[in-house]
Amino acid sequence: MSHTIGKDKMDALFEALSEHEVYGPVEVDGVWTYKKLDSAPDLEFGNSQVPPKSVFFPQTETMFEFKRDGARFVGAEEPQRASKPLVVFGVRPCDAKAFTLLDKLFTWDYIDPYFVDRRERATTIALTCSGQKPDENCFCTSIEGSPSGTEGVDSLWTDLGDRYFVESVTEKGEALIELGGNLFVEAVSDDESSAEEVKENAVKAITRTFDRAEVAESLRCLFESKYWEDISASCIGCGMCTLLCPTCHCFDINDVVKQGEGRRERTWDSCQFEYYSSHASGHNPRPAKRMRQRNRMYHKFLYIDNNLGVIGCVGCGRCISACPVNIDIIDVTEGAVARACMEKDADAKGEEAA
Amino acid sequence: MTDNIYKPVTATVLDIQLEAGGGRPIRTFKMQIDDESEREDFLHKPGQFCIVSHFGTGESVFAISSFPNTDGIVEVSAMRVGNVTGKLHELDVGDKVGLRGPYGNDFPVDDWKGKNMVFIGAGIGISPVRSVYQWVLHPDHRKDYGDVTLIYGARTPADLAYKEEFKEIEARDDLDLWLCIDWKFGPDGPIEAASHEDWPAINMKSPGDTEIPAGQNRFTCFVPQLVEVVKPSPENSIVVTCGPPIAIKFITQALEKLGWSSDQIYTTLENRMKCGIGKCGRCNIGDIYVCKHGPVFTYQEVKEMVPEF
Ligand SMILES: Cc1cc2nc3c(=O)[nH]c(=O)nc-3n(C[C@H](O)[C@H](O)[C@H](O)COP(=O)(O)OP(=O)(O)OC[C@H]3O[C@@H](n4cnc5c(N)ncnc54)[C@H](O)[C@@H]3O)c2cc1C
Numbered sequence: 227m228s229h230t231i232g233k234d235k236m237d238a239l240f241e242a243l244s245e246h247e248v249y250g251p252v253e254v255d256g257v258w259t260y261k262k263l264d265s266a267p268d269l270e271f272g273n274s275q276v277p278p279k280s281v282f283f284p285q286t287e288t289m290f291e292f293k294r295d296g297a298r299f300v301g302a303e304e305p306q307r308a309s310k311p312l313v314v315f316g317v318r319p320c321d322a323k324a325f326t327l328l329d330k331l332f333t334w335d336y337i338d339p340y341f342v343d344r345r346e347r348a349t350t351i352a353l354t355c356s357g358q359k360p361d362e363n364c365f366c367t368s369i370e371g372s373p374s375g376t377e378g379v380d381s382l383w384t385d386l387g388d389r390y391f392v393e394s395v396t397e398k399g400e401a402l403i404e405l406g407g408n409l410f411v412e413a414v415s416d417d418e419s420s421a422e423e424v425k426e427n428a429v430k431a432i433t434r435t436f437d438r439a440e441v442a443e444s445l446r447c448l449f450e451s452k453y454w455e456d457i458s459a460s461c462i463g464c465g466m467c468t469l470l471c472p473t474c475h476c477f478d479i480n481d482v483v484k485q486g487e488g489r490r491e492r493t494w495d496s497c498q499f500e501y502y503s504s505h506a507s508g509h510n511p512r513p514a515k516r517m518r519q520r521n522r523m524y525h526k527f528l529y530i531d532n533n534l535g536v537i538g539c540v541g542c543g544r545c546i547s548a549c550p551v552n553i554d555i556i557d558v559t560e561g562a563v564a565r566a567c568m569e570k571d572a573d574a575k576g577e578e579a580a
Numbered sequence: 581m582t583d584n585i586y587k588p589v590t591a592t593v594l595d596i597q598l599e600a601g602g603g604r605p606i607r608t609f610k611m612q613i614d615d616e617s618e619r620e621d622f623l624h625k626p627g628q629f630c631i632v633s634h635f636g637t638g639e640s641v642f643a644i645s646s647f648p649n650t651d652g653i654v655e656v657s658a659m660r661v662g663n664v665t666g667k668l669h670e671l672d673v674g675d676k677v678g679l680r681g682p683y684g685n686d687f688p689v690d691d692w693k694g695k696n697m698v699f700i701g702a703g704i705g706i707s708p709v710r711s712v713y714q715w716v717l718h719p720d721h722r723k724d725y726g727d728v729t730l731i732y733g734a735r736t737p738a739d740l741a742y743k744e745e746f747k748e749i750e751a752r753d754d755l756d757l758w759l760c761i762d763w764k765f766g767p768d769g770p771i772e773a774a775s776h777e778d779w780p781a782i783n784m785k786s787p788g789d790t791e792i793p794a795g796q797n798r799f800t801c802f803v804p805q806l807v808e809v810v811k812p813s814p815e816n817s818i819v820v821t822c823g824p825p826i827a828i829k830f831i832t833q834a835l836e837k838l839g840w841s842s843d844q845i846y847t848t849l850e851n852r853m854k855c856g857i858g859k860c861g862r863c864n865i866g867d868i869y870v871c872k873h874g875p876v877f878t879y880q881e882v883k884e885m886v887p888e889f
Pocket residue numbers: 501504505506507508629638639640641642643644656657658659660661662663664665666704707708849850851852853875
């Protein structure tokens with residue numbers, strides 16, 4: 227069953243969620259990210275530059291602290307982990323879909339306690355794209371997604387002007403309605419058709435398309451190609467394309483000691499950094515930019531698929547918007563398809579000539 | 581609440597042996613997990629690795645070189661190369677470290693029953709090999725396997741690891757032990773090391789033609805040449821070899837000359853790792869995560885990987 231909630235009821239809903247940790251989009255120093263909120267969420271935003279994966283997989287997090295015996299550390303001690311339920315407002319459907327990839331990765335044979343604990347405690351409220359979204363770099367519809375998709379979503383909200391149309395996708399979504407009580411009212415058929423219109427407009431607003439049918443096949447025969455040198459020539463290795471990607475999950479682990487107290491932290495890391503894969507001997511399997519860009523593309527469109535059965539891109543467009551040198555994932559993959567055809571033709575001609 | 585896979589258990593350093601000196605010394609650390617209830621979880625299989633914490637400095641990945649046990653005893657041989665290994669080398673007996681693991685796949689020792697076993701170790705690469713030859717040579721297992729040949733080389737006689745253990749191994753009559761030490765290099769290439777009298781030099785050009793004096797089992801040459809001297813037969817046999825990538829390359833070339841096929845040769849890979857459990861991403865070679873799908877691979881599998889290691 228669907229409901230609506232008036233925008234003027236958001237403060238009351240926030241009050242009703244007093245036993246929850248509430249997260250939502252916030253602007254910090256000009257950058258939209260997701261943070262713990264102390265007042266009702268502001269859902270009038272475009273896209274966040276930092277994806278909401280940061281709620282479950284923070285940029286930096288303490289894994290545990292070290293026990294001390296005098297001046298020496300002699301063991302690991304976990305701080306009391308939070309146990310309150312979480313609610314995350316304003317998640318874009320592409321980012322919610324990315325959660326399902328991270329779910330697979332973080333439970334792949336070994337359970338990652340930090341991510342999984344938070345995910346289990348959380349209710350994800352997605353927001354159908356409208357207003358400033360979709361933007362010029364969105365292409366979710368080319369990757370089996372939708373601006374009103376429900377993969378990884380518990381409750382899907384659609385902006386109807388003075389109220390949100392609320393669809394409960396999972397039991398967690400239904401529980402939210404119950405908790406909100408009379409803040410939510412049953413939707414009428416007008417609401418439904420208005421929401422339908424918003425959803426259709428969102429699909430129409432997506433201008434970029436991406437034909438991924440031949441991407442995997444083309445990449446397979448392009449490994450040794452000079453193509454990777456061409457496309458990575460301008461890359462400065464800043465890592466933004468991967469750090470800000472909602473499906474990227476690489477991390478580093480480091481010990482931090484301050485004023486005698488020690489802890490182990492994990493932080494986002496990127497396959498675009500030279501030292502990421504560097505062995506202690508100094509040997510590096512991917513010493514060149516072309517290899518690191520190639521690894522990024524192959525990882526997204528082949529390797530993750532082989533291991534977890536999903537591709538590592540949800541079409542959010544962040545890597546395109548964030549790249550300081552305009553390396554564009556659609557151009558790169560489409561270019562790969564064209565190049566693979568070209569090189570195949572050249573090979574065939576070469577063979578004929580021989 | 582989920583158990584925390586990243587949280588190491590505390591272990592005490594029981595013994596430290598200097599195995600090799602020089603600028604990058606190797607020490608073997610014998611550690612025991614403090615909490616008895618945690619010890620059984622650490623029962624490893626030959627070939628698996630563990631992650632050792634120097635609390636406050638960080639973690640490092642090492643092959644477990646000791647025999648599988650439920651006493652929580654874990655031995656690793658660590659070369660001093662950087663931050664964490666540097667701090668580990670400063671430890672004293674009685675100091676505390678962290679351990680997590682065992683991780684990764686293992687050598688299929690059960691499938692190898694009835695086969696002749698050839699172990700080839702170069703330098704610190706002997707460490708992962710040790711867990712397998714200890715398994716095969718154990719009184720409970722020795723009868724399950726055919727002939728055993730152990731080929732091992734290091735830079736100088738002083739750099740040969742596990743010296744006490746090798747004395748015992750050398751005294752056994754149910755295996756062949758072959759050792760070598762490196763040539764020294766001069767400006768014009770390898771020069772014979774005068775101080776290595778007990779270690780006659782092997783002709784590098786055609787090592788296979790070397791006449792072996794009776795009873796002589798130690799030479800001056802590199803491990804791949806020693807393999808050509810020893811000529812292990814590929815007939816119903818398995819090779820386990822580990823070492824620096826360059827050594828592995830020449831060892832497998834020597835074996836292929838002798839008729840070995842790549843799927844009879846087992847090795848381990850050592851990519852950069854952080855998590856050890858397939859999450860942090862960095863150990864991949866194509867779609868293979870060395871920490872999860874490895875570290876043990878046949879040479880055939882290695883050849884089929886994307887050329888990125
Ligand atoms: C499966 C596996 C098994 C292994 N088994 C063994 C074993 O049995 N014995 C053994 O000795 N080793 C083994 N290793 C290697 C061992 O894990 C490393 O040597 C060890 O982790 C190095 O740690 P460190 O902190 O001392 O070095 P680090 O301080 O991390 O690095 C050492 C060197 O690497 C380079 N480097 C690395 N990262 C950076 C960076 N961010 N910036 C600049 N330079 C950098 C530098 O040149 C530095 O001096 C194994 C590795 C794997 C994956």
